[in-house]
Structures are given as C-alpha cells and as structure tokens.
Amino acid sequence: MRCRKAQKLIAVRVDRALSxxxxxxxxxxxxxxxxxxxxxxxxxxxxxxxxxYSTPPIRGGFTERLMSRLDEPRxxxxxxxxxxxxxxxxxxxxxxxxxxxxxxxxxxGNGGSQIAVPLGREVAGGSAGQLASAxxxxxxxxxxxxxxxxxxx
Amino acid sequence: MPRSEDQELLLRAGKGDRGAFGLLVERHHEAxxxxxxxxxxxxxxxxAEDLAQDVFLxxxxxxxxxxxxxxxxxxxxxxxxxxxxxxxxxxRVRRVIGLGGSERMEDVAMDDSGxxxxxxxxxxxxxxxxxxxxxxxxxxxxxxLRHYHDFSYTEIADVLDTSVSxxxxxxxxxxxxxxxQLPAFEIGNSPQVSADLRAEPF
Ligand SMILES: [Zn+2]
Numbered sequence: 497m498r499c500r501k502a503q504k505l506i507a508v509r510v511d512r513a514l515s516x517x518x519x520x521x522x523x524x525x526x527x528x529x530x531x532x533x534x535x536x537x538x539x540x541x542x543x544x545x546x547x548x549y550s551t552p553p554i555r556g557g558f559t560e561r562l563m564s565r566l567d568e569p570r571x572x573x574x575x576x577x578x579x580x581x582x583x584x585x586x587x588x589x590x591x592x593x594x595x596x597x598x599x600x601x602x603x604x605g606n607g608g609s610q611i612a613v614p615l616g617r618e619v620a621g622g623s624a625g626q627l628a629s630a631x632x633x634x635x636x637x638x639x640x641x642x643x644x645x646x647x648x649x
Numbered sequence: 650m651p652r653s654e655d656q657e658l659l660l661r662a663g664k665g666d667r668g669a670f671g672l673l674v675e676r677h678h679e680a681x682x683x684x685x686x687x688x689x690x691x692x693x694x695x696x697a698e699d700l701a702q703d704v705f706l707x708x709x710x711x712x713x714x715x716x717x718x719x720x721x722x723x724x725x726x727x728x729x730x731x732x733x734x735x736x737x738x739x740x741r742v743r744r745v746i747g748l749g750g751s752e753r754m755e756d757v758a759m760d761d762s763g764x765x766x767x768x769x770x771x772x773x774x775x776x777x778x779x780x781x782x783x784x785x786x787x788x789x790x791x792x793x794l795r796h797y798h799d800f801s802y803t804e805i806a807d808v809l810d811t812s813v814s815x816x817x818x819x820x821x822x823x824x825x826x827x828x829x830q831l832p833a834f835e836i837g838n839s840p841q842v843s844a845d846l847r848a849e850p851f
Contacts, residue, residue: 507821511795511802538834542824545833546796549777551683552694558682559674562705566667 497525502532510539655721663712674705681729687793688733690782700736704729723807730790780830788823
C-alpha cells in the first residue's frame with residue numbers, strides 16, 4: 497500500500513471501521529512507515545484537541561420564544577437603504593459600483609471548491625420552487641447575495 | 650418504512666399543528682444552536698441562538714413541503730447550514746461594500762464578560778475555535794457535523810447535498826488544515842504528509 501492510500505484510510509478510520517482486509521493492510525503499512533505512523537498518531541490527537549472546543553450553556557426558554565414568534569411577519573434583515581451607501585464616502589460608492597459591475601465578485605471567492613447549499617434548493621424532497629418562495633427574503637442583501645458566486649471565502 | 654416520531658411531528662407541523670412543532674423544536678434546538686455557534690465562529694451564543702431561531706422559523710414555513718423520505722435531523726441541519734452560510738456571506742458582503750451594520754462578526758464577537766468567557770479563557774478551546782472558524786464552509790460544516798454531532802458520512806452527504814466520497818475528501822482536507830493551524834501541531838511536530846497527497850489538486 498502506498499502512503500497516499502494509507503493516509504486517506506487513516507483519515508477514514510477515525511470515523512468508521514475499515515473492512516478487515518483494509519485494516520490489516522493499513523496496520524502493516526503503519527508498522528513500516530514512520531511518516532504515516534506520525535499522521536495516524538496526530539489524527540487521533542486532533543480528535544482530542546477538537547474535544548476542547550466546548551459551547552457555552554444555552555439559555556432556557558428557546559422554544560417559548562420561538563413559538564411566540566411564529567406569527568411574526570418575516571422581516572429578513574434590517575439594512576440601510578441603498579441610497580445611504582451612495583451618500584457615504586467615495587470608497588464606499590466605488591465599492592458599491594464595483595460590486596454592481598461584478599468586479600467584486602471574483603475578489604470574494606478564493607477559487608476554492610466549496611460545497612454550496614443554496615437556500616432555495618430542494619430540501620429533502622420538497623420542490624425547489626416551493627421552498628424558494630417559502631424561504632424567500634425580501635431584502636437588499638438577499639438580492640445582493642444572489643450576485644455572489646456559490647463559494648464561500 | 651415506518652415513519653419516525655420526528656417525521657410524524659414535522660408532518661403534523663406542516664398541517665399547522667403548533668404543538669407538534671413545539672415538541673420538535675424542544676428536541677432539536679440545542680443541537681442546532683450548538684451547530685450555529687461552532688459554524689459561525691467568533692460570535693457569542695446569543696448570535697448563534699438568534700440564527701437558530703431563524704432556522705426554526707424557516708422550518709415552520711417549509712414544513713408543508715417536507716417529504717418524509719428524508720430524516721428530520723438531516724433536513725433541519727440542511728436548513729441550518731444554509732442559514733449559517735448565508736449569514737457569513739451577508740457579513741462578507743457588508744464588509745466588502747461597506748454597508749456596515751450590527752451583525753458584523755467583529756461587533757458581535759465575544760467579550761470577556763459574557764457567558765462565553767470561560768470558552769475564551771480556555772486557551773486550547775479558543776485556538777480550536779479559531780481554527781474551525783477559519784475553515785472554508787464545506788469543510789467546516791463537515792467537521793462540525795462529524796465531530797460534534799456524530800453525523801455519519803451518508804448523513805453529512807445528505808445535508809451538504811453531495812457524495813460520500815466528497816465528504817471523505819472534505820473531512821480529510823479539514824483535518825489536514827486544522828493540524829496545520831493548531832499550535833499543538835506546530836512545525837517540528839507535524840507529520841510528513843505523503844508527497845502525492847500534497848500535490849493532489851483539491
Ligand atoms: Zn506511509
């Protein structure tokens with residue numbers, strides 16, 4: 497087994513059991529390969545490091561607060577009106593103009609191949625159109641977001 | 650296949666049964682808040698909770714369109730992932746075009762006085778938090794779902810609408826990046842990654 501395959505399997509092995517044959521092959525490779533042995537040890541250690549990231553306690557009353565909001569009209573986000581940006585200093589105006597021209601769009605993405613999960617997309621068998629309108633947010637930002645590429649950072 | 654209790658609750662919620670929806674929220678809200686908290690990165694618990702509220706409000710609106718082939722947990726976390734990605738994009742748009750607004754990450758970042766103080770004081774936890782927050786969206790979602798919510802590869806693939814092999818790849822890259830970011834794995838302690846893996850175009 498080559499290091500490339502061994503290291504991929506080491507990563508998978510953290511999350512789920514390998515087949516007996518693969519487990520045996522990995523174990524044999526690890527016995528002979530120090531680099532992959534290090535990767536294996538550090539992969540285990542990473543799991544323990546991740547465990548140190550705890551979340552703060554959650555306030556009580558979440559469900560009650562939510563239930564009282566079910567009838568609220570969905571005001572998406574409060575944003576300054578579009579003309580407020582025009583009245584701001586020049587760099588902002590230029591930024592907005594550049595954005596409108598699509599200049600900013602290439603700057604926003606780093607070319608990485610991210611998973612994008614568009615909001616209006618089919619969710620668990622629900623029709624995309626139905627969901628898109630169900631979840632549509634009528635806000636300036638929602639429209640701006642449509643202009644963004646489907647990559648993040 | 651018999652429907653799960655969650656599925657029954659969501660179907661009833663889709664027909665306007667608020668009691669059923671409340672039970673569903675009660676079951677899943679903690680997990681969704683924690684997911685938002687870890688996914689959003691440097692924000693306080695209140696911001697994560699606000700977003701989780703939006704996730705459930707969207708879920709209530711979308712409930713009539715739910716089709717019970719999918720697990721409710723997967724369905725909810727897909728909504729949560731969408732919401733988190735959109736939130737981060739909104740912050741980014743505001744930063745780039747100078748709209749400002751109070752939802753900028755920096756403005757809602759934790760301070761030492763809040764409930765998050767213990768997390769801040771925990772230096773190790775803080776560096777993990779920063780490293781996870783620095784991952785690209787897909788990798789971040791995959792590692793948070795896998796490590797903190799115990800989702801299987803298939804479930805993660807369903808949430809992210811991708812293949813199981815793509816999930817393997819996301820997790821592999823996420824872990825590699827985390828190792829490169831965390832102080833505990835600084836150069837000198839880092840393992841040699843196979844040369845052909847380094848060269849692999851992801
Ligand atoms: Zn090797």
